[in-house]
Amino acid sequence: MACKSSNRTKQVLTYDQVERLDHVLIEPIQVHGRGNFPTLEIQLLDLVDIVQEKLESEGVKVDSIRLNGGAASFVLSSDPNRTPFNDLDLIFRVDLSAPRNLNIIREVVLESLLNFLPEGVRKERMSHCVLQEAYVDKMFKVTDKDRWSLISLSNNMGKNVELKFVDEMRRQFEFSVDSFQIILDSLLNFYKVTDIYMNEHFYPTVYGESLYGDFTEALSHLNQRLIATRCPEEIRGGGLLKYCKLLALNYEPASMKQIKIFERYMCSRFFIDFKDLNQQQQKLETYLQMHFQGDNVTKHKYLLILRRVVDSSTVCLMGHERRQILHLISEMAAEIDRLIAYEQHQQSLVAFHPYIPTYTYEKGCVYSAKSYIPPQHYFPYKLHGNKQVNTGSK
Template sequence: MSCGDALDLSRRFSVLSWDQVRRLDAILGEAVPIHGRGNFPTLPVQPRQIVQVVRMRLEERGVRVRDVRLNGSAASHVLHQDTGLGYKDLDLIFGVSLKDDQAFRLVKDVVLDCLLDFLPAGVSKERISALTLKEAYVQKLVKVCNDTDRWSLISLSNNTGKNVELKFVDSLRRQFEFSVDSFQICLDSLLLFDRCSETPMSESFHPTVIGESVYGDFEEAMDHLCQRTIATRSPEEIRGGGLLKYCHLLVRGFRASSEADMKQMQRYMCSRFFIDFPDIGEQQRKLEAYLQNHFAGMEHKRYECLMTLHQVVNESTVCLMGHERRQTLSLISMLALRVLAEQNAIPTVTNVTCYYQPAPYVQDINFSNYYIAHVQPPQVAGRSRHLVLCPRPADVSSETGTIPLHLIGEVRFDVVGARRRVRAVVVWRLAEL
């Protein structure tokens, strides 16, 4: 290895400070509930416990674990507490050899077998099969095996979105999307300290814990994290889900370092999103799953994220036919409107003042030339609003808390009954932004 290569390698790593080690220790020691489906009990599990048990069982079965790392937003939180990202999932990476299908099956069996250890006393474990445990406690099971990537993911269920994700990696070509989520913290020294030291940790006596940025430059990535800057390398390699993560970062107050970088990233990520999810049904499933998994407890941010995605797709999509682009934009608008409905943020129309000028073809002399229905204005999130709704689309903008509404109210009129009464039906849809 040349001196230059050694220097480049050293730039990837950094030793954690005492404050960072304390935050890491707190995260590993905090009990995370693994929620069971049906009648299965909730299992309160400390991350350090499940890491130690899984590692021990793997080595008992002849699988050598190179190292165990904390990855993703939890690692970013350890390194810089005020990231603006927060953290939900606990991503734990086990470096193992996955040379064949048998190795993949062995890893899965070991994890499911370990769950038995966390079942409460009194549960008859002999009658519980691996398949039953998978159905009860596993939210997601992924296996990737190709020329460049060999890894498996087992995500344990948590109803609040704080999933414990165990990732077993032989090889993985792209380990990050953006520099701010490129951090990995090696847990081996801290776990060894837990097992061997009878003296509690202190500022003057604690293990040396190493952090790595797979972005390639630890200090630069840390600067991006502190300054809330969106940066990456080779954006064309980012998988389709990177577009959603990018919009998530924008909503959290992160910004690209320059306008040129932003436009380049957006074009690449839009193109890759539509390559990975070409069908409108796949796009809907991906969007719904992302909102469910990444905004638990932050439902008020879902609308803003979807509107940000709408803007990015509208401005930066260059790989679709016009009707395909409009179809995707309509899907995003529909999901955004659904989010508002779930939050009771859409203006009600039970009481509304309608102003209606009949169409020119209405010739009936008994039909009034000008129809006005005077009723009380609606209540929108506790605020009184007068809404003027026209047969032609009219913008209605209001504020409900932190959620900006950009809606169009269309009034459709039917003439009903022998006395030719007018019935107004108001249809809300999102305005084209």
């Protein structure tokens, strides 16, 4: 896990990989509005074109555009059971040395959303503040040492579209399997200059890059589901949560000898970045909501793994602090376990009798029964045991 550099950081994508990339870029995705704001149907390809054109018209040059994170790993993986991705991460390499550029970027992204509003919506009423409140899940900027900003567009299923505008960022990955960036510029130009559909004999040259170092090594980790990293002391606190997620998805450490050192680094950094129990709980709840939407079985497995890692590798906490975080994780796991048992019970009841009403369950409470009509049985024939009433005369 020592820090090393490599000259073999890039590789040309195969046709199958470019085809998957094309599918990711043109597949419609939804950006959900809060309250009564309409849902936007967006293709990444269209969004990228509009944002790039508007930025350059405002004097902000875009040096390159890249697909990052889980979506890039999904495109590159040769595993037929490849891990589905959550967020769609796009990186725009831009110059942020001028403070005004950050404001321009915010305005451009929000104005770009106007292009995807349904017909009939009065766009002149959609100010920047209204659009941000309606469609932006989170937005922040970093100007201390690093220079970058993030605008995340909301999706109720946890599949947010994250637009990251980067000038300088020292650490852009946590593990080798999420260190990939796919450079989109050649593919975007291909769409603009030809109407011919791609095939295995005619498609653009697209490069992928691994910020981990050796591209081939990182790709082998991805295909074999192995966990490895470089300079673990540089990974921000959230890396602990990502590490345990990989374990829950049946990834294994590439080096069992070094993994205990790595876990101690991750635990120490997590508790440095999230100092009190409230911060730790908020971070964990947000992570569970974003990455385990509708998958309580994996969520429960994840929490058990997280508790084991924290219990075995945390050396920086006082005794009562250690007991607090372990108790918190145990309570969250027990709550999910109760929810799983309840859902299984409901499924068995519905399978036995489809007219059983369904309820929702949250934080130990059962509530919100859905209205239903009891079955109406009609018997056209006389039932055994019923007395027949004679209404006629003798």
